[in-house]
Amino acid sequence: MLTPAGPIPLSGTMGEEVVGVARVTLKTIAEHVGVSRMTVSNAFSRPDQLSEDLRTRILTAAEELGYAGPDPAARALARGRTGVIGMVLTNSPRDAFTDDVAVGFVRAVAGSLADAGYSLVLLHASGKNGVVPARDIAMDGAIVYSCAPATAAFAALRERHLPIVNVEGAPLPGVPDIGIDNATGAYQAAQHLVDLGHTRIAIVVSALDADNSSPSEAAVDTASPTIAGRMDGWMRALGQADIVPTLVGTPALGIDDILRERIDRMLDDPPTAVLAFSDLAALEVMERAKARGILVPEQLSVVGFDDNPLAARVSPALTTVRQDIDAKGDAAAQALLSLLREEEATSSQRLPTALVIRASTAQPGAAGRSEKTSSRT
Amino acid sequence: MLTPAGPIPLSGTMGEEVVGVARVTLKTIAEHVGVSRMTVSNAFSRPDQLSEDLRTRILTAAEELGYAGPDPAARALARGRTGVIGMVLTNSPRDAFTDDVAVGFVRAVAGSLADAGYSLVLLHASGKNGVVPARDIAMDGAIVYSCAPATAAFAALRERHLPIVNVEGAPLPGVPDIGIDNATGAYQAAQHLVDLGHTRIAIVVSALDADNSSPSEAAVDTASPTIAGRMDGWMRALGQADIVPTLVGTPALGIDDILRERIDRMLDDPPTAVLAFSDLAALEVMERAKARGILVPEQLSVVGFDDNPLAARVSPALTTVRQDIDAKGDAAAQALLSLLREEEATSSQRLPTALVIRASTAQPGAAGRSEKTSSRT
């Protein structure tokens, strides 16, 4: 037996304060029990490779010595597998987590992945410290949510040749893409307004610089594949009805002050209906309309997108295009999982949407019943 | 030069389909450039250790060969540092992410950590696959959010001797705990009801099995340190006013059907006021009261806890105890960060709360103005 005098060798040079106990490794236990390191390894990782009795003896010794199990970092290197999946969000987690839709997606992905034994690591954009998580974090694969192909994190991931699933992204060769059918959803939303009789319609978007302008070919250029899909759908329905909408947009990826300002400008001479790229943007429009005394839906119909949990709670309840965010998260997780299993069957997927008509839309100029009609007796 | 014939050695046995390119490592590049592996390592990790010229040459070669940088798993083992911090939530991420307060916390932590160059990995409870993330994932430390000390994940973390910060947890020797001052917040909430003149008060909690019972000593036993703190505060204020509240609770950690059922039972013979352990629970009470035609706040005052984003949006707007969730997240992240820097100065912290009085509380039996008083003309 090579076991040193004491059962647990202590760290620190003689005379120094011994702050912690020396690292207990497979070797410590092997020497203690009198077997080879790899038998100890087997005791933990391949129980069928040794006798029940030996295994118990080893596990007992491990516990006595305070061994918490094989070191995950060493194991990851040896196995070539970490058990971790990365998630890169449009914006840093700090921003993304203010959006219920993004949160719902992360939630669903984390759940599906957990069922398969994988943990999710949130990959923020590269910081000042020179740390680029997408490049520097050990992981087995990644899910990229609603990012432009040019995103730095995305590029880093691809350089590493990691299995990647793109969600609501631009089609990229060799990268499966999961997303909803934005065009069809948007088409339904616009058609709903057309059916109600609206002709003066504004479209409110992000990732597109447009200050109450008309949709000239050039202007419809957006960095977001999601917005692009929705634009397609809206324009198709409106085009069929010979309606030329007004475009209100910001170059930013989400709602910012530029967009708010342009929405205000739009409300100076309001259309009769607005198609917004998200429920959050729709609420922004509704709040600003309300502040000016413009009645929704009597004077202004508003349609959102997503069916954010808020949509049903606000007043008037928001007409919107529902997407099944849980299904999207599951689909993304499953796609990545099958990529990890090297089942090449993984392909892109378009999930369906559904128009949900609530109280924020009505016929133009309708003396529609709002929730506060008592004064009209 | 030991460089093989072609610039990029291919993998796969002769005759097999060559699916991928052989792994490019430090060695590949070293041989290609004609320097040692460690000079290549230095080019990436310690730029000051070699001439600018050599470095450029190495980096160029690396790019040509498709080398994405030092392998994170190998680096983690060699450096003893992963750049990853774990987060264990009360419930699995799937459940936790339905709660805006928990989401806000994760958001704040992820943000603070990102600033310091760390990424956050969500640690789910151990699954069927035998995978226990808290034991099997490589990380440098962890934040434990609102977990009972007996939580399996917590125990696994401690066995690994990882730096841990406890958030809203039970005090544990050697583990700094960050949390709000639950007792004081709850005290203020209860005192507010006392000041309004209420005497028939119910307390709605989780993690405590109580079916409209009186708070006997035994019954006040809860597995949640957070609930325990709030109970203390409520009971102290009520005790000073000689009020004995009714206890409505579920053994579960959150809101479940048991709790809903017991709330219904409470409303059969309603008190004049309710103290709820969270805003979500308060909304549950309000909705159920509304369904029965019990007016809030005229017939029933309701006080929540947290100041969930929803609290201000619902109608009537909810009186509640505000906690600064961003501050809590930052504090937790900073505490862990300083633990990682081995600044032993890290200690526990109690963050302040503030009572926010809105429209869901009024004097008992008050013919208070609700939002629908028109009928009373």
Place this chain on the structure above:
DNA sequence: CTGAAAGCGCTTACAG
């Protein structure tokens, strides 16, 4: 400014 040596802690075939 550059390199030879040792090591991080584990696992994977392969023998016996």
Place this chain on the structure above:
DNA sequence: CTGAAAGCGCTTACAG
């Protein structure tokens, strides 16, 4: 059922 050997890909002192 058990072990000796090689290796995962990098970094950390330490020489020169």
